[in-house]
Amino acid sequence: MLLLSLQGLALSLGISLLTGSLAKYIFGTGNWFYFAIFALVAGVFLCFHPLWKINEQHIVRHLDCHFPELEESTGLILKPQAKLGTLEQLQVGKIEPLLPKKNIFNDLNLKNWISYACLMVGLTTYLFIPARTIHSATDQEDAVHANIRKEEKVLPQIASYTVEITPPAYTGKASRQQNQLYLKAELDAKAVWSIRTNKAIRNFRVFFNEVEQIRLKPLNQDSTLWNFSRKLDKQGFYQLELDGKKSDLYQIEVIPDYPVKINIIQPKPQHTIDIGERMHISIKAQLNDDYGIAGAYISATMASGKGESVSFTEKKLPFEISFANRKSIALQKPIDLRSLGMKPGDELYFFIQAQDNKGQLSRSDVYMVNIVDTAELMSMAGMTSGVNLVPEYFRSQRQIILDTEKLLGERSSISTADFNKRSNGLAIDQKLLRLRYGKFLGEENETSIGGDHEDHDEHDGHDHGEEKFGDVQAIMDRYAHKHDIAEDATFFEPDIKAQLKAVLNEMWKSELQLRTYKAQEALPFEYKALRLLKDLQQKSRAYVAKTTVKTAALKNEKRLTGDQDKILAPRQNANLENKDDSREELRTLLSLLNLHRDGKAFATNEKALLQSAQRDLIKAASSHPESYLDALKSLRSLTQTKFPRPKDLDVVAKAIYQLIGTIPTKPQPQTGGTAKQLSDRYFNHLKN
Numbered sequence: 001m002l003l004l005s006l007q008g009l010a011l012s013l014g015i016s017l018l019t020g021s022l023a024k025y026i027f028g029t030g031n032w033f034y035f036a037i038f039a040l041v042a043g044v045f046l047c048f049h050p051l052w053k054i055n056e057q058h059i060v061r062h063l064d065c066h067f068p069e070l071e072e073s074t075g076l077i078l079k080p081q082a083k084l085g086t087l088e089q090l091q092v093g094k095i096e097p098l099l100p101k102k103n104i105f106n107d108l109n110l111k112n113w114i115s116y117a118c119l120m121v122g123l124t125t126y127l128f129i130p131a132r133t134i135h136s137a138t139d140q141e142d143a144v145h146a147n148i149r150k151e152e153k154v155l156p157q158i159a160s161y162t163v164e165i166t167p168p169a170y171t172g173k174a175s176r177q178q179n180q181l182y183l184k185a186e187l188d189a190k191a192v193w194s195i196r197t198n199k200a201i202r203n204f205r206v207f208f209n210e211v212e213q214i215r216l217k218p219l220n221q222d223s224t225l226w227n228f229s230r231k232l233d234k235q236g237f238y239q240l241e242l243d244g245k246k247s248d249l250y251q252i253e254v255i256p257d258y259p260v261k262i263n264i265i266q267p268k269p270q271h272t273i274d275i276g277e278r279m280h281i282s283i284k285a286q287l288n289d290d291y292g293i294a295g296a297y298i299s300a301t302m303a304s305g306k307g308e309s310v311s312f313t314e315k316k317l318p319f320e321i322s323f324a325n326r327k328s329i330a331l332q333k334p335i336d337l338r339s340l341g342m343k344p345g346d347e348l349y350f351f352i353q354a355q356d357n358k359g360q361l362s363r364s365d366v367y368m369v370n371i372v373d374t375a376e377l378m379s380m381a382g383m384t385s386g387v388n389l390v391p392e393y394f395r396s397q398r399q400i401i402l403d404t405e406k407l408l409g410e411r412s413s414i415s416t417a418d419f420n421k422r423s424n425g426l427a428i429d430q431k432l433l434r435l436r437y438g439k440f441l442g443e444e445n446e447t448s449i450g451g452d453h454e455d456h457d458e459h460d461g462h463d464h465g466e467e468k469f470g471d472v473q474a475i476m477d478r479y480a481h482k483h484d485i486a487e488d489a490t491f492f493e494p495d496i497k498a499q500l501k502a503v504l505n506e507m508w509k510s511e512l513q514l515r516t517y518k519a520q521e522a523l524p525f526e527y528k529a530l531r532l533l534k535d536l537q538q539k540s541r542a543y544v545a546k547t548t549v550k551t552a553a554l555k556n557e558k559r560l561t562g563d564q565d566k567i568l569a570p571r572q573n574a575n576l577e578n579k580d581d582s583r584e585e586l587r588t589l590l591s592l593l594n595l596h597r598d599g600k601a602f603a604t605n606e607k608a609l610l611q612s613a614q615r616d617l618i619k620a621a622s623s624h625p626e627s628y629l630d631a632l633k634s635l636r637s638l639t640q641t642k643f644p645r646p647k648d649l650d651v652v653a654k655a656i657y658q659l660i661g662t663i664p665t666k667p668q669p670q671t672g673g674t675a676k677q678l679s680d681r682y683f684n685h686l687k688n
Contacts, residue, residue, distance in 0.1 A: 020037055162194050163192070201218070206240055236625055238252060251629050253626065273369065273372065275523065293355075296331065331352075407419070427514035499536050510529065614635055614636070617635055631651050
């Protein structure tokens with residue numbers, strides 16, 4: 001029983017360590033997952049091995065089942081000696097010497113080894129697999145609150161300091177304190193510095209971005225307590241100055257508050273409701289924000305009519321859901337287009353506009369829903385003008401739709417057999433039309449459409465001359481009907497060819513429904529094929545511009561008699577701009593830094609160039625302190641120290657490379673013409 005308990009403990013602990021470590025590395029789960037897996041595995045083990053139910057009878061049954069040499073007589077050993085019969089005493093005397101000689105726990109040892117191996121594997125996994133770091137919005141907030149101390153230099157006059165950061169109220173975050181001068185706070189947060197010095201300070205100033213300075217007043221008579229505050233509305237850096245001694249540069253990092261991010265999942269940006277489909281759409285969207293969403297609605301615009309009689313109607317459709325400043329929310333809005341007053345031929349334009357709890361507005365792209373107009377689709381307007389590639393086939397598809405609607409209207413007055421017969425006949429017409437359109441894509445006819453393939457005329461373009469004996473290719477040519485490849489046998493452009501393939505696909509679906517006597521289901525495919533064909537016919541139409549405006553003839557007596565006093569001689573105005581030489585100075589400084597790699601000190605005129613470059617780095621560090629603040633520190637170190645350090649040179653050079661960027665290559669004029677090149681080639685050829 002003790003060995004079985006150890007086996008269950010080792011197995012449960014090993015599996016929990018193994019699965020918990022893998023889950024923590026892959027999914028970033030917490031330590032609670034270890035205890036959950038341990039309890040689950042231990043519960044399963046106890047279900048199969050209930051330790052509280054083990055007694056002498058279980059042990060006897062186990063020994064009799066696993067050790068045949070005991071001859072199922074283990075239970076006789078447990079009986080008192082006085083109650084044993086003669087044969088039972090003989091049997092006990094026979095099996096009793098076998099017990100010390102046989103290790104009856106061999107099977108348990110094997111299971112123990114498996115359990116111990118599982119424990120070792122789980123322990124190894126737990127020790128050597130690190131936890132995975134997942135960067136989420138919550139982790140970023142924790143990182144802000146953790147205030148990981150960066151390496152920063154503090155003036156020796158400062159004894160202690162704290163910075164209290166109060167985020168804006170809309171973020172829902174509490175105030176926090178930190179003991180470091182590097183700041184990372186939310187946009188528009190308020191920071192309050194409290195500084196204590198170890199001696200009296202006469203002059204205490206604070207510089208922000210080397211542009212703004214604040215002169216502080218002490219809070220006590222000893223001039224050792226100082227306090228100042230600032231609203232953190234932009235990134236940058238600041239510096240402390242105590243009695244003329246300046247501190248290091250401390251970065252201010254601001255976490256921006258982005259507007260609501262809107263992602264519309266359904267419908268597609270261009271959605272068309274075909275004939276037979278429900279005039280209904282379902283809008284699904286996902287909204288995400290940094291701190292909370294205050295609200296959102298759908299701005300819908302309905303367009304109806306054509307030409308100069310187009311009218312627009314705007315509506316705001318709210319979402320029936322409580323936002324409650326949630327950071328992420330999934331929205332769904334079913335819209336019945338008939339309830340909005342839309343009808344076939346109308347269009348719906350909509351977008352989603354959202355507002356976060358700061359008041360920032362954001363909107364999605366504009367999506368369009370178009371309802372196909374049946375009357376316009378069935379009209380023959382425009383069929384007689386312009387260049388029409390396929391007018392006959394276009395009218396045939398229209399006739400199939402009319403016949404299908406007529407068949408559906410007469411369904412209640414005819415028998416099922418007649419309905420099926422007429423539906424099959426429409427399917428044959430649809431097939432013939434599909435095959436005719438297939439010719440435009442180089443497809444071969446089926447069955448007897450267009451004539452028998454084996455009947456050839458002597459002028460059909462196929463030369464089936466006399467075959468040679470043993471010529472396999474000639475024999476194959478006799479029975480093969482060769483044409484050009486279907487994919488290449490077309491004079492259409494690729495977009496028109498793709499639309500023709502879409503037409504054939506819709507005709508296939510229509511024919512399938514008609515073959516199975518489902519005329520109602522075939523009607524949407526017929527309408528879609530007709531819509532694609534009409535759109536194709538509009539694309540293939542050629543228009544000729546007409547000039548109907550006639551101007552009056554000019555009078556010869558008034559030619560060249562106009563007043564020309566206001567006509568002045570041409571004059572060119574040149575605006576000369578001051579050329580910015582800062583980039584040229586930075587390039588010069590870059591080459592100068594390479595000359596001081598050996599530790600050579602900067603000369604006086606070279607330090608002036610360093611001071612000039614410092615202005616550019618201050619400007620860059622004010623907007624991007626994370627990229628240029630270290631370079632500004634290194635540049636100041638170069639101006640203050642006598643011998644430059646290679647590390648400072650590398651940091652400053654890297655920042656200058658980022659500032660000046662890459663120089664685009666300009667085309668260079670050729671030094672000589674074609675004759676010069678020819679003579680040079682001739683001369684080089686003579687030398688070789």
